[in-house]
Amino acid sequence: MSEVQAMPTTPGEAAAPAPAVHVRHVSKRYGERQALDDVSLEIGRGEFFGLLGPNGAGKSTLVEIMEGLRRADSGTVAVFGESPWPRNTALLPRVGIQTQSSAFFVRQRAHEHLRTVAALYGAPRSAVDATLEAVGLTEQRDIQVESLSGGQRQRLAIASALVHGPELIFLDEPTAALDPQARRDLWEVLRGLKAQGRTIVYTTHHLDEAEALCDRIAILVDGTVAVTDTPHNLVGGFKAATRLMLPLGRLGEDEAAAIPGVDRVTVQGGSLVLETREAGRVLSAVDKLTGLDGVQTRTAGLEDVYLDLTARLTRSAHTPRRNADTTEHQP
Template structure:
């Protein structure tokens, strides 16, 4: 597959802060690509360089085969951008917002109605943007980014602050956009979101990309234990340890008074043991997730 984005050695400094520190990145055409990282990892700055909003101090980038900086008038109609903080024109309705954005690209007003239906806002066409709910405002921002039919879409944390239903609805829309052949680049703090939507993800911290691979590959490489949880009370932690030791099965056992958790790399004998003890009530089996990968690579300390 051809590269929609190819960046080498990108660096950007703000005073004493090295926001982006030697980023190499390739996003394939038609790919749904995620950029993950804690606060201050450099995700947004990297996207802003690729979007042509910021000049890198060092390095080079090609987006759809063109340089994004200086602001490239040949590239702008081919990309769509939904920024981390969306801003709309004051006192305009949802439809008027899309018409106005479309006019910047020479797109006719009829396209606005199609886009409103596409993002599920047809019934809110006459509602002022400031009166929309959080989920509706995010869908409007994506409609404005898509109104000129771009090949490549940048989305910077599009589901932050949304309720679970609004997030799921937005996921469906993003899947449809990507299925049409568009390349989508997404930054997000929601690891389940990246695991479900993205073909590949780059985990970023301190301005550097630490790892890039499909989510499933990253999870497999972690080689984390499987966690089996059951309802407390059926089997005590001490008795579980005794039985496990007797069977030669290596496992960590913990009981918080609500749930008995057994972490092991050999879950089959543990399941058999629990069944023999009639202790399968409330059973859940959980393998590693992208969140485990993320925490291993970036650490667990609090980030402001």
């Protein structure tokens, strides 16, 4: 088992600042469970980076290793060029952390809790009210932490990660318990932080959100990074079918299936759904047959890419391995 060490700095490279986070060949096992298997990634300063993946994929484990809350079995992690493990006090003021199960001073009122956290980091008291305001907790400032609702506690956890103005912010599913408006409000807070040049590393199961916020995302499946790219490239490179939805009764199923370029026709929720990879051609055929009034189109988004990728990789991971000495092969 090797220690997680800071990357050595090469003489003469001082002009180029180290990336916010550099993870190289990190593996982590809990007993029989290989939670992370040779994960490498680099997160640039000022980047908004999203970690996606199914439950149990290893996102929290990876984030906690970056944060210095967990130790990797092997591999190296550097945060601003320094190892976060063992506990690196020089990094603490520069990093903000919201974990998936945050700890609170439950007997304190919301603003007291945040004041305590701010004091730990030497942040000014003025930051407390501003941060409560930013996460929409001004009205709850005098409520005891244990009496806050689930979403309000989550906001307080986020506030605790932000109050000392860190350069690098780790948020593990920050929007999980938030109502739709609070989620949008947090997006604005995070966009504001990014605009100030801060680096944000966060996990989410909301694909629409990752697509709206992240500069780049990594999709983790079974402890390995399946892909890292911009949402734009991921969606653009995914040759998914476009779905055209027609109000029922406008076109028969057989008639629709006969249109050149239509791959599949189904009836779903009051619509006749035509799947095609030649949307322009099919739309103009539909226009000629029935007109385009009320026709809706839906193109692939990050969610389609994610579902396709994770289903394929999870399936292949669960395909039984054959012995090397057999001549059988998988179709």
